[in-house]
Amino acid sequence: MTPNSIANSKQTMTSRWSSLLRYFSSTRGSSGPVAVRVDYAPGAGRGVFAVRDIAVGDLIHTADPVVAHPALASLQKACYYCLQGIKKQQKTGRLLPVTMGSANTARILSKLTPDDETGHASIFCSMSCEDSAAKVFYSIEKQADWSQLHAYCSTHGLRFPLVAKRLARMVASSATSEHVLDILTHVNLSQGIIPDEWKNERRLLLEALMSTTVAPQSFEFLTEDWYAGIIARLHLNAFRVERIDEQDAGDLLAAATASITGDSIVGTAIYILPSMYNHDCDPNVNILWPNNVTANLVARRDITAGEELRITYIDANMPCIARRSSLQQAYGFVCECDRCKEGD
């Protein structure tokens, strides 16, 4: 690297950082002015901080994902675009969005492919979701046979390749940039070597995309390095979107715990601002999905201006040793929160 290119890359980082901060400073809570800023958090990289006092139960801000994908097991139970729950009315067999309670009938559109091993159909909760999906990914998706990639994910219990699949289609249709996740932190590959599993997933993805009528040049970005960069970021930043049970709805801790431990996973999503939140085993913020894939960041207790806002990445009800080992394994850090220090 020449001194000039170093200066340029620093400038790019600085301007990226300030545009990110500008974005964050325009993020408003439900009640009142800007509630958060992103700054350096000692010992944990970047973090999110309160810029004003926040009361328990306040919605601090909402966040829409960069990309999301329903779990394979939820394909007939959630909107293929916004992940809103959909249930079948017993009497009529009509499909209704779960949270809206209206007669807005969801429609089964078409099978992903006629010979899709999963046999699932994609369902949208509204015309607007169907239109948005068509614009950003669905028109390309409908042309391809995803059975091999889906079967691979089912067999190996994988969800990240599905998110990468949707992101690749969004990039190919210019709905987003191939660099959209660059700003997020990522796992470091051992000796920089891309694991064979990731190479295999990327090959299945590329083969399916290449079988569409889209010009092959549209997928030039989909190199092994690009794919590895996406998966490496999903590992540290992706959220499991889970439905809040009605009985948990009034209890924020129960709802947050259910969203981490529950087996009713609706899908996987990746966000920018929520990915900047660090972990604490006694968090002051919950991340919840009351309706669909739009995340709600809600205060778990009264928070003072300047305090760092933290969520929990794991089931905080586990014993200390289990929590620490799970954080170390999945996120690569040793938790030094007050609870862990006290061995609680």
Ligand SMILES: C[S@@+](CC[C@H](N)C(=O)[O-])C[C@H]1O[C@@H](n2cnc3c(N)ncnc32)[C@H](O)[C@@H]1O
């Ligand atoms: C989702 S990111 C959170 C934002 C991150 N700090 C950043 O700069 O982008 C998760 C990573 O943040 C760091 N982190 C989060 N919580 C932490 C904590 N309690 N202690 C130390 N590091 C933490 C770890 O490196 C972890 O892999």
